[in-house]
Amino acid sequence: MNKTTTMLAAAGLLAAVLAVGTWNAEAAGSTCTADLAGIETKKKTPVEVTIFNTTLAPMTLDLVIYDANGFELVRRTGEIEVGPQATELISVAEQLSRDLARREKPYEGLIGIRLIGDTPFSAQNAIVHATQYIGNRKKPKSAFIVRALFNEE
Amino acid sequence: MRIASLLLALAAIAVAVVFATTTEPARGEGDATLYVSGLEIGGKTKALLRIRNVSASDQYRVHYTVRDPRAGAPISQLAAGDGALVRRGATLELELTSIVNEFRKQLEAGPYAGPVQVVAFGSGAVIDDFGPQTVVVEAFVKQGSKIRPVNVEWRTD
Numbered sequence: 001m002n003k004t005t006t007m008l009a010a011a012g013l014l015a016a017v018l019a020v021g022t023w024n025a026e027a028a029g030s031t032c033t034a035d036l037a038g039i040e041t042k043k044k045t046p047v048e049v050t051i052f053n054t055t056l057a058p059m060t061l062d063l064v065i066y067d068a069n070g071f072e073l074v075r076r077t078g079e080i081e082v083g084p085q086a087t088e089l090i091s092v093a094e095q096l097s098r099d100l101a102r103r104e105k106p107y108e109g110l111i112g113i114r115l116i117g118d119t120p121f122s123a124q125n126a127i128v129h130a131t132q133y134i135g136n137r138k139k140p141k142s143a144f145i146v147r148a149l150f151n152e153e
Numbered sequence: 154m155r156i157a158s159l160l161l162a163l164a165a166i167a168v169a170v171v172f173a174t175t176t177e178p179a180r181g182e183g184d185a186t187l188y189v190s191g192l193e194i195g196g197k198t199k200a201l202l203r204i205r206n207v208s209a210s211d212q213y214r215v216h217y218t219v220r221d222p223r224a225g226a227p228i229s230q231l232a233a234g235d236g237a238l239v240r241r242g243a244t245l246e247l248e249l250t251s252i253v254n255e256f257r258k259q260l261e262a263g264p265y266a267g268p269v270q271v272v273a274f275g276s277g278a279v280i281d282d283f284g285p286q287t288v289v290v291e292a293f294v295k296q297g298s299k300i301r302p303v304n305v306e307w308r309t310d
Contacts, residue, residue: 052190052222052270054308087190087222087270127188129304143301145191 032121034128034148036113039092041106046137047092049113052127053082059126061117065095068110074099080115082126091137092130115148123150183309185284187273189292190222191303192249195266199295200249200303202271206239208287213239213275215283219253222270229256236276247271284309 039047053059061080065073074095082088092113096106115121115128128148135141192200204215214236219229229252239245249271254264271292275283285307292303 050190050304052188053225054186054188054272083225085220085225085272087225087268089222089268124308127190127304127306129191131191131301133301139296139299140301141299145302145304147304 030122030152031116031118032123032150032152034115034121034123034126034150036128036130036146036148038146039113039130039132040110041092041096042108044135046133047111048131048133048137049090049092049115050127050129050131051080051082051088051090051115053084053086053088053120053125054127055120055125056084057120058083059117059121061115061121063090063095064114064116065092066112066114067107068112070112073107073111122152183282183284184275184278185282185307185309187271187288187290188306188308189271189273189290189303190306191294192269192271192292193267193294194250194253194269195264197297198266200269201293201295202247202249203244203291204239204247204273205244205289205291206241206287207289208241208278208281210241211278211281211283211287212241213283213288214277215239215245215273215275217247217271217273219249220270220272221265222268228253228265228269232274239275 036049041047051059051061059080059082060078061082062078063074063076063080065075067073076095080088080090092111093106100106113130117126120126128150130146130148131143132146133140133143187204189202192202194200202217206213216232216236217229218227218231218233220226221228229249237245249269250264253269257263257265275288281287290305292305294301294303
């Protein structure tokens with residue numbers, strides 16, 4: 001066997017290994033993040049996050065809430081479950097106050113929200129938005145919608 | 154005997170296929186699905202959805218389903234049966250409280266209050282597909298005199 005044949009065989013083997021690796025990564029699915037920003041949580045500006053699963057498969061997500069400086073306030077790993085064709089509504093105020101001591105006040109101010117999930121969670125399969133209410137949640141004076149920015153890894 | 158059973162089974166499958174294809178409205182390949190979320194109904198809270206056909210040549214049958222978002226279960230007639238005909242230039246207005254409560258009345262259930270979601274698609278397109286290029290959607294929630302926006306998004310399979 002000459003040098004050229006050996007090199008060609010090695011290149012072929014390398015290509016095969018790379019192909020198998022790529023196939024495995026695709027089979028395992030990808031992780032997707034959905035980021036929401038430009039929202040503020042206060043007693044009179046409640047925020048509600050909507051996650052609409054448009055598929056027939058369930059979605060399990062992580063939820064992270066950051067303060068204005070990027071400090072992680074809340075992390076819920078695998079706690080957000082959205083059933084097939086269902087919508088999950090998350091009250092940010094509830095998430096921020098859940099782990100606090102009895103008289104401790106929850107964070108107030110600008111926040112960033114990140115949702116992380118594996119396939120089928122993606123820009124094509126999920127609809128994610130936050131509703132920023134001005135005033136009371138039940139009888140708001142007004143409200144606006146902020147859509148999520150999706151990034152797939 | 155075996156052949157007769159086999160033929161009977163095949164006939165049953167054929168009937169099931171015909172039934173499934175006739176009950177499911179025909180959707181074009183390029184037609185998009187409309188998802189409206191962030192809606193709410195009940196008491197003085199009303200949700201309105203307006204769908205305007207701005208296609209140059211087509212009329213569509215709009216098949217919409219109002220769902221209870223928590224379970225994803227329909228709380229209106231599935232796909233609006235044969236669908237609502239929206240001619241070129243026309244606007245279809247859906248007042249979701251009445252649609253849901255009328256459907257529930259038929260099932261002898263009381264009125265519904267809470268968040269809802271709407272999924273809609275069109276059928277009958279000949280030239281222009283049903284989607285964001287041909288249909289203008291406006292949706293909002295009315296709470297007393299206050300109006301708030303909701304989220305409207307399109308997806309193509």
